[in-house]
Amino acid sequence: MPTYHVEMMEGRTVEQKRRLAEEITRVSVEILGGAPESVDILITDVKRENWATGGKLWSDRS
Amino acid sequence: MPTYHVEMMEGRTVEQKRRLAEEITRVSVEILGGAPESVDILITDVKRENWATGGKLWSDRS
Amino acid sequence: MPTYHVEMMEGRTVEQKRRLAEEITRVSVEILGGAPESVDILITDVKRENWATGGKLWSDRS
Amino acid sequence: MPTYHVEMMEGRTVEQKRRLAEEITRVSVEILGGAPESVDILITDVKRENWATGGKLWSDRS
Amino acid sequence: MPTYHVEMMEGRTVEQKRRLAEEITRVSVEILGGAPESVDILITDVKRENWATGGKLWSDRS
Amino acid sequence: MPTYHVEMMEGRTVEQKRRLAEEITRVSVEILGGAPESVDILITDVKRENWATGGKLWSDRS
Structure with a gap:
């Protein structure tokens, strides 16, 4: 039943x-217990213009 | 003021x-009270390659 | 598989x-299809000092 | 380390x-302290058909 | 209508x-437009044992 | 920079x-690359009365 939301910069492969x-499912079951089927993982591909660190969009970094 | 975030597999129609x-707004007002105008619902269409259950991406299921 | 996150002001009863x-599960299955068992609903009880509308915390409203 | 998630209707410029x-980073550092580099901001552009207020999708409003 | 979720380490004052x-409401209206009343801000106070950076819980840092 | 949000039933130990x-940080760096310090993990302990599957609160399951 644990649910993982992963936000990562766009561009990762399938x-x-x-x-x-x-791997996250394996690690989750190993440490928290439960069945693998109860683990949900949702990925969000974030565009570089939609993520800022230190006040600067990642699309503005060279 | 209740806010609902709905994550669903992509492909649903408008x-x-x-x-x-x-329906969610109606049910929310009926059970929690408040005005319909105070209910916000945000939907996320999730791609099949971005959702895994049991360690397996939904895009890998036949 | 649809997952609902509900944010509501604290104080609602079980x-x-x-x-x-x-009701949300019933409505979800009716409109989106799928089995009831695939519907997850997670509720967050938000303290009045942690929600602001119009720049004003709800704990500051009389 | 504060992390801000901003959901806004699609259509805003870079x-x-x-x-x-x-501005959010500046305000955050000013009020909460910490280094600017520790502030993360993630923006979600929401389609009008994916946001409803008062039970009505924004894509259905004229 | 923009909605801001702020995750910060617990311990901040009201x-x-x-x-x-x-300030976030002011900045939001200034840059994105819209009425102040349409801006919602939700704060999550995160316990130090519930936030890790670099694989280390903040409650484990001295 | 990947950010992980983990929702799990309350009751897990530190x-x-x-x-x-x-483990999630290790796995993340191994598969996605980047420095461990750029990985943030935020955990939410969910009360059993705040999580429902199949329309039934977990606090109502025996």
């Missing part, structure tokens, strides 16, 4: 998402 | 979203 | 949450 | 996002 | 939240 | 959270 989902 | 917004 | 969970 | 990121 | 709500 | 933070 293969990276696939592995991330497998 | 008509489904329209009905869902009407 | 009975209100119970009815809300039932 | 210049508006840039200024918003600057 | 006065800090009050000023933050005022 | 040691479980510590290990989860370590």
Whole structure:
């Protein structure tokens, strides 16, 4: 039942998402218990113009 | 003032979203009170490659 | 699989949450399809000092 | 370390996002303390068909 | 209608939240337009044992 | 910069959270790249009366 929301900069491949989902689910079950089927993972691909750190959009960094 | 965030797999029609917004608002006002105008509903259409259950992306399910 | 996050001002009873969970699940299945078991609803009770509208905390409203 | 998630109707320019990121970071550091680099801001552009107020989608308003 | 979610380490005073709500609302209206009444701000006070950076819980930092 | 939000039923120990933070950070860096310091993890402990699956609050399950 644990639910993971992952926000990451856009551009990751499906293969990276696939592995991330497998690994987070494995780690979650190992540490928190429960069945793998109860683990949900939702990924948000964030555009660089939609994420700022230190007051600066990532699309403005060279 | 209650705010609802709905995450659903992409592919739903505007008509489904329209009905869902009407019905959740109606149910919310009926049970929690308050004015309909104070109910906000935000929908996120999630791509199948961005949602995993049981460690498996939905885009990988046949 | 639709997942609902509900943010509401603190103070609602468990009975209100119970009815809300039932009704949102019913409405969701009716409009979006899917099994009731695939519907998750997570409620956040927000303190009045943690919600502002129009620049004013709800704890500051009389 | 404060993290801001901003949901706004789609259609804002990058210049508006840039200024918003600057100003929120400035205000955050001024009031909460901490270094600007520790402030993260994530923006979500919401489609009008994905936001409802008062039970009505914004795409249905004239 | 813009909605701001702010996650911050617990321990901030109500006065800090009050000023933050005022300032973010002011900045939002100035840059994005709209009425102040349409701006919602929700604050989450995060416990130090519930936030990790670099793999380390903040409650474990001296 | 990836940010993970984990919603889990309340009752987990600090040691479980510590290990989860370590492991998710490790897995994230391994698969997505980036520095460990850029990974943030925020945990939400959800009360059983605030989570429903299949229309039923978890506090109502025996």
